[in-house]
Amino acid sequence: MTARRIVVIGGGISGLAAAWAARQAASSRRAALDVLVLEAGGQVGGKARSVTRDGWLVEGGPSGYLSGRPEMDGLVRGIGLADDIVPANRASRLRFLYRAGRIRRVVPNPIGLLTEGILGPLGVARLLAEPFVPKRRDAGDESVWSFAARRLGAQAADRMVLPMALGIFAGDARRLSLRAAFPRMAALEQEHGSLIRGMIARRGRTSSGTLTSFRRGMQQLPRALAERGEFTVRCNARVRALQRTSDGWSVVVDGDTEVIPADAVILAGEPWAMAPLLRPHDERGAAELLAISCPPVGVVALGFGPAAAAKIPVGFGLLIARGEGFRMLGTLWETHLYEGRGPAGHVLVRAMFGGAVDPEAGALSETDLAALARAEVARLYGLTDMPLLEHVMRVPRAIPQYEIGHPGRVARIEAAIYALPGLSITGNGLRGVAFADAASDGVRVGSAAARRLTASALPSQPR
Template sequence: MKKVIVVGGGISGLATAFELRNKGAEAGIELDVTLLEKEERVGGKIWSIKEEGYLCEWGPNGFLDSKPQTLDLCRDLGASERLLRSNDNARKRFIYTGGALNRLPENGPMFLKSRLISWPGKLRLAMEPFIPKRTDGADETLASFGRRRLGEEALQKLISPMVSGIFAGDPETMSLRSCFSRIAELEDEYGSLITAMIKLAKKKKQETAQGKAVSSAAGPGGVLTSFRWGIQELTDILAEQLGSSTVVTGQPVTGLTRGSSVPWRLKTPTVDIDADVVILASPAHATAGIVSGVDAAMAQVLGEIPYASMTVVCFGYERERIAYDLNGFGYLIPKEEGMNTLGTLWDSSIFENRAPEGKVLLRSMLGGACFPEYVQLSDAEVMQRVKADLKATMGITADPSFIRIFRHPQAIPQYTVGHGKRLAALQERASALPGLFLTGNSYRGIGLNDCAAAANRTADEVVAHLKGR
């Protein structure tokens, strides 16, 4: 029997342990899998907090159903019937600019009528097919790409808010190929994003007529999906099916060394544990500390992956005290608007069961890579800034009757320029350390679908490694 230790009890570690148990059984390999989590609870950044009839998401609030990875995981867990799709209102998304919330256009006619982008900005966008594609293969920032292909206004009002909404990141430092590889591929293949969208739309129409389907050029799309009692249901189900004999909480890993009788030895404050395979599903900064004693160069590369801080603020209101029509997903704010928040989600409009009857739940985000100091603000200052922005954007003057503030000093990994080279360096270092595997959202995608895909891939790699020994 082979001993496997998974370090980290977030979605990545839990899903990897679950996938590995199943794939090991299919391959006829006897495995003893243990997952170690330093906190007293599992779930990592996934935490659905239920208080006073409100359901506040501490971290992510769901996943898109346009990719199969998380849906497949839920199916294997027997949890598909418990999934909750977001309200149709969630398709309506807004950008705050020019003193008003402007709906993000979903098609050509809506774009032409939209006041989000000025006519000069629209004309600049229309020139995109005539912009030569970049051929040097250099790792380009999202800001550089946006200015080059779409223009400054599109960068400020479309790309920058999207980057802050997904990564809490700064487009001036984020890598296009690491963050949005599909967009880079479209330029490489078609020379133009608009040309790609037209050709892929035509292809999709043809293949749909033949009973097939292709991805949209505009992105993954899909419907935001969660559970009635919050996305934490997913990690709770994983932990329940793995069982208490597999999942050990309150057990930090402080170091890693080569073993004597087996390849690896993990150090904890109470005991040393030998293992044939070690899977580190911890954040990059934590993983750096664990591997520092066995590979200083790997630890250095891991330490170069920065994280953005984030403060999440949940406000609950009596619905009658808000005059604004909350028929939508919420809005993002370009940093050029000079506001305090990155944006606000209308959580009780996105999913049912997020607020008591007759009340609404709004969730605002502050900080990110552009405003790292905001995570240090006092509760009073945070509330004052959020209230000021809600008054400016939606005319809300009432005081919330429910307030919760969650701080994340190291919230989201930042795939800055050079991230691809860092991944290549990590892969090279790991190849010299057989039986050691890295997984999680620090590397090839931050969303739940990305984590589920990485878990599946890591489990395959571990099985292949054990079969090859």
């Protein structure tokens, strides 16, 4: 029997995870299946970019993921990286906010929030009333901010939830969809009638995962998948078009003279990049993909010596509410999270700019971003030393924004894609924005695509 072929478009973590899972599913059915990943860029990993420079390990995109998802954990073990997992230090549990002119630790209980000045007495009283707030009855979507204001009060929504949305989505909580961005919060309210009661009920039963990375940084996983995943990867291969044929698809790569035939195709690029490929087959589906905005983010890594390190709090990092006189969304303290991210006693600070609240920052040049980061980091922590390391990464279209209405949009995109035989879609634009979400989604989509294609190889197995 000749091997069937799946082409995966996009060599970020979702595409590589899909390719790996497709091969696993085919092997378990003893079916012949060729899997080819086409990546437009010069290396695999997409947003995951780990750079080693002068004794520092700098992340351009994600700096960690939450373990505990079965698909993600299975992928890491399956590709042989179990020994390279690096859980974050305990210090990563300490989180900070900059508010009303000073750095404050987020102590996650009412007294702590009051004494740290994150909430005032009225804000704390309103927070404590949360279990008595009736649950929302209709099934409509609402913004993350309005959900938080309704349940926890406007003060907590403004002072805690707006910065939290900056930290996770580089997004605006007033525009993000609760059901798409924080589905667990929506479920807690629906199942328990209250977030506080729900958290108490679930305590000990569910784990929110452990912050984790790899010895050589987050790009180590995509690299390992590309090297050992038993599928072929072509970099510098930008897919320009997809054509339907009588029994599948033809994939057109920029600069190639011949098309690549495929029985099935998995779209694993960013939503805006996949829209032109879908457009000839479903114009409305393509328009829905384009409507998912991905504002730019600028990441500036600054490495400092021990004198500066002593002035920076120990912990995960700090978020800055808007209106505090900083353009930075916040900073992560990478050397506090994982060992080996910089020379001993030094500190690596990663400052984030841009996102949905300040897209103009994405238009800044590398030089301007670096100057802005140097000035703001020095002012924030009272540093006088110049950084020993400076590394700027601009991500022109960074984190997809799951705005109000996103769940309906995803349903319409899925309907458009799955109406086209052999086509499927994954990636962090649809069903989860984090690294582990993208990887897990890729595993599910890749495995399902292979099972559909190889259903006849072992007739005794269920479809």
